[in-house]
Amino acid sequence: MTISQAEPALAASRDGGVYEALRARLHGSLTLPGDPGYDERRRVFNAMIDRRPAAIAHCADTDDVVTVVNVGRQNGIPLSVRGGGHGVSGHCVVDDGLMIDLTPMKGIEVDVDRRVATAQPGLRLGEFVLATERFGLVSPTGTVSDTGLAGLTLGAGFGYLNGRFGLAIDNLVGAEVVTADGNVLHASADEHPDLFWALRGGSGNFGVVTAFELRLHPLPQVLGGMLIHPFPRAAEVLRFYRDAAAAAPDDLTLYAALLTAPDGNQAVGIVACWCGEMGEGERVLAPIRAFGPPIADMIQPMPYSTMNTLTDAAIPPGARHYWKQNLLRELTDDAIDTIIDHVGQVPSPRTVVLIDHVHGAASQVASEATAFPHRDTPHGLVMLSMWDDPADDQTNIGWTRSLAAATRPFATGGAYVNESWDEKPRAAFGANYDRLVQVKNRYDPANLFRHNTNISPTGEA
Numbered sequence: 001m002t003i004s005q006a007e008p009a010l011a012a013s014r015d016g017g018v019y020e021a022l023r024a025r026l027h028g029s030l031t032l033p034g035d036p037g038y039d040e041r042r043r044v045f046n047a048m049i050d051r052r053p054a055a056i057a058h059c060a061d062t063d064d065v066v067t068v069v070n071v072g073r074q075n076g077i078p079l080s081v082r083g084g085g086h087g088v089s090g091h092c093v094v095d096d097g098l099m100i101d102l103t104p105m106k107g108i109e110v111d112v113d114r115r116v117a118t119a120q121p122g123l124r125l126g127e128f129v130l131a132t133e134r135f136g137l138v139s140p141t142g143t144v145s146d147t148g149l150a151g152l153t154l155g156a157g158f159g160y161l162n163g164r165f166g167l168a169i170d171n172l173v174g175a176e177v178v179t180a181d182g183n184v185l186h187a188s189a190d191e192h193p194d195l196f197w198a199l200r201g202g203s204g205n206f207g208v209v210t211a212f213e214l215r216l217h218p219l220p221q222v223l224g225g226m227l228i229h230p231f232p233r234a235a236e237v238l239r240f241y242r243d244a245a246a247a248a249p250d251d252l253t254l255y256a257a258l259l260t261a262p263d264g265n266q267a268v269g270i271v272a273c274w275c276g277e278m279g280e281g282e283r284v285l286a287p288i289r290a291f292g293p294p295i296a297d298m299i300q301p302m303p304y305s306t307m308n309t310l311t312d313a314a315i316p317p318g319a320r321h322y323w324k325q326n327l328l329r330e331l332t333d334d335a336i337d338t339i340i341d342h343v344g345q346v347p348s349p350r351t352v353v354l355i356d357h358v359h360g361a362a363s364q365v366a367s368e369a370t371a372f373p374h375r376d377t378p379h380g381l382v383m384l385s386m387w388d389d390p391a392d393d394q395t396n397i398g399w400t401r402s403l404a405a406a407t408r409p410f411a412t413g414g415a416y417v418n419e420s421w422d423e424k425p426r427a428a429f430g431a432n433y434d435r436l437v438q439v440k441n442r443y444d445p446a447n448l449f450r451h452n453t454n455i456s457p458t459g460e461a
């Protein structure tokens, strides 16, 4: 389906009041520098990002998005797109440009019979999960409830349910998209299949997604939580973790985390999420819970919406963040020892180093079936550096880069677009890059949507 948007042009020069004209046309609202709330509305998750857009358009509906896209294109104004504002490199806010803020668009419809949720792009993961769970249904998300559904889903969406249900993109069955020419398209396996392919992992390159149609699955509860071990035992815990993850059935996803506990001691945690039958989960998890034994075992039955909040406090908005990620070919003994050596010298107690777990349904999808190519790496090493004082920027950035460089020999060279600071498009999109360029040429030949991990229409990365 294509709805043509024959919009009268708002083509006055920027100095000629284009923003006042835009303000009058929006169903939502427009915030300009100097307006009340401007500083709060340009703020994003990462306090390192301090950009000053020329205007922030708070879109109330798809028509508003069409209007803003047309204004940006007709007036040569740089556009950025904000879902939940959690992209750590801050692409969603652009200096002197027009920020499309989708925060007000939080609608969701749950079709229980079709088991599909149609969700607007301003929803946070926690809001999305609570809305579907009322019907006993869930779709896989990420691990922190405050993260935006939109950016997470367009990048791929790793989380605790990926062994059983796949990544978030594997559950995307359709999307409404405002493209660069101001048209509203519906993309699915049958309609604009090239665009639908590119949306699943191509990040924000192809238009503004105004509705996500996500497949739902019955899931009454999970058996999950964290096991905490003392840091001096990290080497044996991570070796045990590696072997347990390799043997895990699809219903069990296991993350590891190296962090500093509130008492100031470093620790290593294993986060488990079992999403199968509860009795079987108790049996499968028993040896994992017995190992060590841990100094704390917080595993218990809970709704997925609670599982989705367990690490919220460890990765809060408002801190200074610098993240890097290496997709590991395997978690070798040498890789483990290198990680532990560096974490032993971490400059900030707020920093978390995470090892995620991609397996089961997520790894069974062919790497060219969606734009996200990295299906065959069992673990991502995610270096989440966090600190408060700008005076500590160089120390923490330097430490993060040093850990990334030291673990690069164990990595594929690929990158997950959602979890790194300075992602390179070819590393992010791998063998799918050239096909993505073709889709970009078709839907955004002038590169209107360029404030992202950009796929240039010329193919130049």
Ligand SMILES: Cc1cc2nc3c(=O)[nH]c(=O)nc-3n(C[C@H](O)[C@H](O)[C@H](O)COP(=O)(O)OP(=O)(O)OC[C@H]3O[C@@H](n4cnc5c(N)ncnc54)[C@H](O)[C@@H]3O)c2cc1C
Binding pocket: 045, 081, 082, 083, 084, 085, 086, 087, 088, 090, 091, 092, 093, 102, 121, 141, 142, 143, 144, 147, 148, 149, 150, 151, 152, 153, 154, 155, 156, 157, 158, 159, 203, 204, 205, 207, 208, 209, 210, 315, 316, 418, 419, 451, 452, 453
């Ligand atoms: C605390 C925290 C926890 C995280 N945990 C996970 C995790 O468990 N698993 C995981 O896979 N990732 C995780 N991430 C990474 C997360 O997926 C990315 O940061 C993602 O970009 C966040 O989406 P957002 O909508 O909040 O971000 P935004 O900054 O708003 O958006 C990021 C980019 O996505 C694009 N975009 C956003 N909305 C749209 C739209 N509607 N249409 C078109 N383009 C759009 C834009 O290019 C934008 O710059 C986490 C991030 C944080 C900060």
